[in-house]
C-alpha cells in the first residue's frame with residue numbers, strides 16, 4: 582500500500598477521506614517512501630503522540646521536508662520549540678494574548694462582518710460575481726490580526742499583501758522554490774522590518790495594544806525579547822489567517838450540503854459555537870503536521886526509529902469512527918464533541934483558538950441571520966493546493982442576492 586496517501590496528488594487533496602479511512606483501518610502506522618516520513622491516522626494514536634512532546638518533538642519543523650528550519654533561515658518560533666523553552670515562552674505570551682483581549686474585539690468584528698455582507702449584497706444587486714471566500718471569510722482574520730497587532734489604518738494596505746505572501750509560501754511548503762515564489766522572501770523581510778519598528782515604538786511608548794502588552798509581560802523574572810515578539814507576530818499571521826477564513830468557508834459549504842442542518846442552525850444560533858467544532862472536525866483547516874521522534878517508538882507492532890518525521894494526521898483522526906462513532910463522516914451541528922484535534926492538543930494546542938472561534942461565530946451569526954439560504958457553488962470553486970492545510974482560493978456564493986430561495 583505505497584500510494585494510498587500521496588499528499589501532493591490533487592485527487593487526494595480534493596477528497597482525502599477515503600485514503601484516510603484506509604490508513605486508519607489497514608495501516609495505522611504508515612510509512613511514506615519519498616519524502617520519507619511516517620503517518621499516524623487513528624484518533625487515539627494522534628492524540629497520545631501530540632500530547633507527548635518528549636517523544637514527538639517539534640524542533641525539526643512541522644512539515645515532512647527535511648530541513649525546513651534551515652531553509653527558512655529564521656530562528657524557530659514557539660510552534661517549533663519544545664519544552665522547557667516553549668513552556669516559558671507560551672506562559673509569557675499568554676500573559677499578553679488573553680481571551681479577554683480577544684473578547685473585547687467582538688463589536689468591532691461584528692461591524693466589519695456586517696460591512697462585508699453589505700458589500701456582497703451590493704455586488705449581487707449589481708450582477709457582479711460574489712465570492713464567499715474572497716469577499717467574506719478571508720478578509721475577516723486579516724482585519725482582526727491587523728487590529729490586534731496595532732497596525733494603524735494607514736498601513737493596512739501594506740499589511741494585506743504581506744499576509745498573502747506569507748500564507749502562500751506556507752501553503753506551498755518550505756522547499757526553496759516555494760520560498761522564492763511570488764516574492765515571498767521579500768514580503769516576509771519587509772514585514773519583519775515593519776514589526777521590528779513597531780515593537781521598538783511600543784517599547785518606547787506603550788499603548789494598550791497586544792504588542793505593548795507582550796513587551797511588558799513578565800513571568801518568573803523573564804521577559805520576551807524583540808525576537809520572541811516578532812516570532813509570535815509571524816506565527817499569528819502565518820497560522821491565524823487562512824485557517825480562520827477557511828473555517829468560515831468550510832462551515833457554509835458543509836451547511837449547503839445538508840439544508841436540514843442549515844435550517845436548524847439558522848433557527849437556533851446558540852448552536853453555532855458547537856457547530857464550529859463540528860466544521861473543524863469534518864473539514865479541518867489544518868489536516869496534518871509533523872513531529873520528529875526523539876527515540877524509537879513502537880506502535881501497533883511497528884517500530885518507528887529515532888529521528889524520523891511522523892505526520893500527525895489531524896484530519897484523519899477527526900473522522901475516526903473509533904472515537905466519533907458510526908456517524909463520524911456526517912454533519913451534526915449538535916454532536917457532543919468532548920475532544921477533537923482541530924486545534925491539535927498538548928503543549929502546542931492552538932493559542933489563537935478563542936480568536937478563531939470568536940470570528941467564526943460572529944461571521945456565521947450575521948451571515949445566517951441576513952441570508953439563511955446562503956450556499957456555495959462547488960462546481961466553480963477553486964481549492965487551495967496544499968499537503969498540510971485544507972481550504973479555498975475561491976468559493977462562489979449563492980443565496981445572497983436575487984437567486985436566494
Ligand code: HEM
Pocket residue numbers: 639643659660661671816817818820821822824825828865866867870922923924925926928929930931932933934936937
Ligand atoms: C480555525 C482556525 C485555526 C486553526 C484550525 C488552528 C490550528 C492550529 C493547530 C493545529 C496548531 C498546532 C500546531 C502543531 O500541531 O504543531 C496551532 C497552533 C498555533 N496557533 Fe492556531 N489555528 C487557528 C487559528 C489561529 C489564530 C487565529 C491564531 C492567532 C493568534 C493562531 C495562532 C497559533 C499559534 C501561535 C500556535 C502555536 C502555539 C504553540 O506552539 O504553543 N491560530 N493552531
